[in-house]
Amino acid sequence: MRFTKDHEWVDLVGDIATIGITAYAAEQLGDVVFVELPEAGRALKAGDAMAVVESVKAASDVYAPISGEVTAVNGELGDNPQTVNDQPEQSGWFVQVKVADAHDVDALMDRAAYESFLATL
Amino acid sequence: MNGGPSARFEHPSVEPVKTVTSEALKSTPLAAAHAALGARLTPFAGYAMPVQYPAGILKEHLWTRAHAGLFDVSHMGPAFLELTAPTGDGEADHRAVAAAVEPLVCGDVRGLKPGQFRYTLLLNAAGGVLDDLMIGRPAGPDQQGRLYLVVNAGTKEADFAAIATAGGGAARLSRADDGALIAVQGPEAVAVVEPLIPGVAGLGFMTFAEFPFEGHVLTVSRSGYTGEDGYEILAPAALAEGLWARLMADDRVAAVGLGARDSLRLEAGLPLYGHDADETTSPVEAALTFALSRRRLKARDFPGAARIAAELADGPARVRVGLKVLQGAPAREGAAITDPEGTAIGVVTSGGFSPSLGGPIAMGYVPPASAAPGTALCVVVRGRSQAAVVAELPFTRHRYFRKPKPAQEVADHAFHQGS
Numbered sequence: 001m002r003f004t005k006d007h008e009w010v011d012l013v014g015d016i017a018t019i020g021i022t023a024y025a026a027e028q029l030g031d032v033v034f035v036e037l038p039e040a041g042r043a044l045k046a047g048d049a050m051a052v053v054e055s056v057k058a059a060s061d062v063y064a065p066i067s068g069e070v071t072a073v074n075g076e077l078g079d080n081p082q083t084v085n086d087q088p089e090q091s092g093w094f095v096q097v098k099v100a101d102a103h104d105v106d107a108l109m110d111r112a113a114y115e116s117f118l119a120t121l
Numbered sequence: 122m123n124g125g126p127s128a129r130f131e132h133p134s135v136e137p138v139k140t141v142t143s144e145a146l147k148s149t150p151l152a153a154a155h156a157a158l159g160a161r162l163t164p165f166a167g168y169a170m171p172v173q174y175p176a177g178i179l180k181e182h183l184w185t186r187a188h189a190g191l192f193d194v195s196h197m198g199p200a201f202l203e204l205t206a207p208t209g210d211g212e213a214d215h216r217a218v219a220a221a222v223e224p225l226v227c228g229d230v231r232g233l234k235p236g237q238f239r240y241t242l243l244l245n246a247a248g249g250v251l252d253d254l255m256i257g258r259p260a261g262p263d264q265q266g267r268l269y270l271v272v273n274a275g276t277k278e279a280d281f282a283a284i285a286t287a288g289g290g291a292a293r294l295s296r297a298d299d300g301a302l303i304a305v306q307g308p309e310a311v312a313v314v315e316p317l318i319p320g321v322a323g324l325g326f327m328t329f330a331e332f333p334f335e336g337h338v339l340t341v342s343r344s345g346y347t348g349e350d351g352y353e354i355l356a357p358a359a360l361a362e363g364l365w366a367r368l369m370a371d372d373r374v375a376a377v378g379l380g381a382r383d384s385l386r387l388e389a390g391l392p393l394y395g396h397d398a399d400e401t402t403s404p405v406e407a408a409l410t411f412a413l414s415r416r417r418l419k420a421r422d423f424p425g426a427a428r429i430a431a432e433l434a435d436g437p438a439r440v441r442v443g444l445k446v447l448q449g450a451p452a453r454e455g456a457a458i459t460d461p462e463g464t465a466i467g468v469v470t471s472g473g474f475s476p477s478l479g480g481p482i483a484m485g486y487v488p489p490a491s492a493a494p495g496t497a498l499c500v501v502v503r504g505r506s507q508a509a510v511v512a513e514l515p516f517t518r519h520r521y522f523r524k525p526k527p528a529q530e531v532a533d534h535a536f537h538q539g540s
Contacts, residue, residue: 030380031179033474034450034481036503052503054450056178056474057380 001089002105003114004065009089012105016071017097021053021062024118026088029055032081037073037094044068044097046104051094053084066104068097149195150301150361154369158376165379166274168196173378181381182476185307185347186517190377190385191368192304198277199297199340199355202288204266214266215258221292222268225283227404227423228256229414230268236260236328238269238342242404242412243280248425248432249400250407251283252276253392257329257342269329269340271302271353273394301361306351306385308520309373314341314352317367321352326521335360343522346382348389348515350522387482388475390443390514396454397441397470397484405432406486408441408514439467439486443514444500446472449507451481452500458485459499459506466491469500477517487511 002010007025011018026032034054044050044064051062073095077083084092099105109117146169155162160171171193173181184190202222207214219230228241238257242250257269272280277298285294305314315322318332321341329342340355356364368374383393392398398407403425410433417423418430446452451473458467472483483500491498496511 030173030177033179036450052450054474056182056384056476057172059450059453 002065002108002110003117004063004108005117006063006065008062008065010065010105010108012099012102015099015102017066017068017099017105018093019065019095019097020093021084021088022114023088026085026092029053029058029060030085031056032084035077035081035084035094037077038070040070040073042070044070054081062094064097065108066097066099067101068099070095071098072096147196149193150358151193151195151303151365154362154365155193155376160376160378163379166196168274170196171376171378173380174376176375178378178380178384179476181375181377182384184375185349185377185381185385186477187308188373188375189305189307189309189313189351189371190347190381191365191374192306192377192382193301193365194304194353194382195298195301195361196274197298197302198270198272198274198280199300199302200270200272200281200284201295201297202268202270202284202292203295204292205290207266211262211265218266218268218292219258221288222256222270222284223417224423225287226254226256227413227417227426227429229416230256230258232414232416233258235262235265236330238327238329238344240327240412242409243272243283244404244424245400246424248403248428250394250398250402250404250409251400252280253394253398253409253412254280255342255344260328260330269342275395297355300358301354301356301364303354303356303361303365303368304345304347304351305354305368305374306345306347306349306377308350310349310351311522313368313371313373314354317364318354324352325524326350335363339364346389346391347385348391348517348519348521349385350520383471384473384476387471387473387484388477388515388517389519390484390516392441392484393471402441402486403429403432403437405429406437406439406441436489438488440489440492441470441484442487442492443512443516444469444472444483444485444498444509445478445512445516446481446483446500447508447510449481449505450502452483452502452507452509456483456485457501458487458509459501460491461497461499463499463506466498472500475516482512482516483509484514 007022036052046067048064049061050064155171159175162169163172226241243252254272324343332339345351452469453472456469467487469483469485475482494513499506500509
């Protein structure tokens, strides 16, 4: 699993990347009450706002950590947005993307680097 | 509060507090207590205030509705306005101090009964709302010629300056915002507070009195901004931590931050000054006509009275309503309100997720023709139109304490007419 400074995680299997927000991000946002996801088939460029996560208090953008085409979205979050808080790095995933270039994923932080980054916040 | 429509994770709304420049922010006498509880702080009106505790906004909100929530609202502006030369005739002294402040507000201060606490509005010459505030008349015969005021945090410097000027040489304003203002709200508030401050159970809704506590005096009102029964307690700074700790020691009490205070007042249909009412909105537009004194309307002796009388006669151009958002994301401040055909007719002034109702709710301004409960409208969130319907305010029923009788008097004290 790889991580971004915007607190997204990416788990690459073959050429399909599963993407979500980190436990740190979920904790900072507080209780998630709504998640807006992109449509399957949408072409994402790294840095695009791809989803919006709403807590009781505020809305926050989630940015595409890599480029690729959305192949699946987590419909479970429509009925149970709280899953993002309960299992942010497992069943609280947001989208699956067919990556344009797998090397993009390698360029992201590994867990140790991300945790060092968190320690600086 | 942080209400940006869309914030990146590095936005201050979710940043840890250590990035807040503490020297620029004031803290309340309860800062150490908040730190010990693990509060997340946010800058609000120049103060570092707890936005939530580790339990989170959702749980804090629901706890307040079910038990008793404990809030630090010391950033607000309590003060006393006192005659400089009281005559000793209680009734005359009350009339004199009331006359000093009435030119600024649209409420009946003169007609307050001893011990009564009332919601009123500071207005500008155009009838716009400069602030909403509480004004109370002390109960004690030896305390007449004195008023207890509580104004909003963000407006307190301007409010205090205006009130001090209005007092002139006749009445002197003493700020009390160096102490702590602690709110205890919820159905179990009375059971929690009465053993600590004996006598508070005898207070009626929207009344206040002084109570001895550890050699000092607390000013306690039966009031709040959550729609629940409860108290707001003004304590000297030296007592704040001890009182907070004794309240927290009760299993029925949980600390609640400004995040849940905002969602609680939204459900209760109560306007947040600077958002749901401001200098551009009149009391009629803001659906706060219950705060207009009949005597003073007749005399037209408050700022903007001509505009307000005209709006009462002919109807305002727009009015504050509640909205239930039927699908999609919460509509927050700034979201457009449209008719079902997509024509823009108004704007959301505050909105979010209602923990009690389990869905998004909002308040905003629309033309009176679209203001009837049940009217189908839409809100636009991130370019997408979502169905909404005008809802009765409050969204959740007020559960203020009512003494069994006299019924008419209680109705007069009620925050919202007909609630």
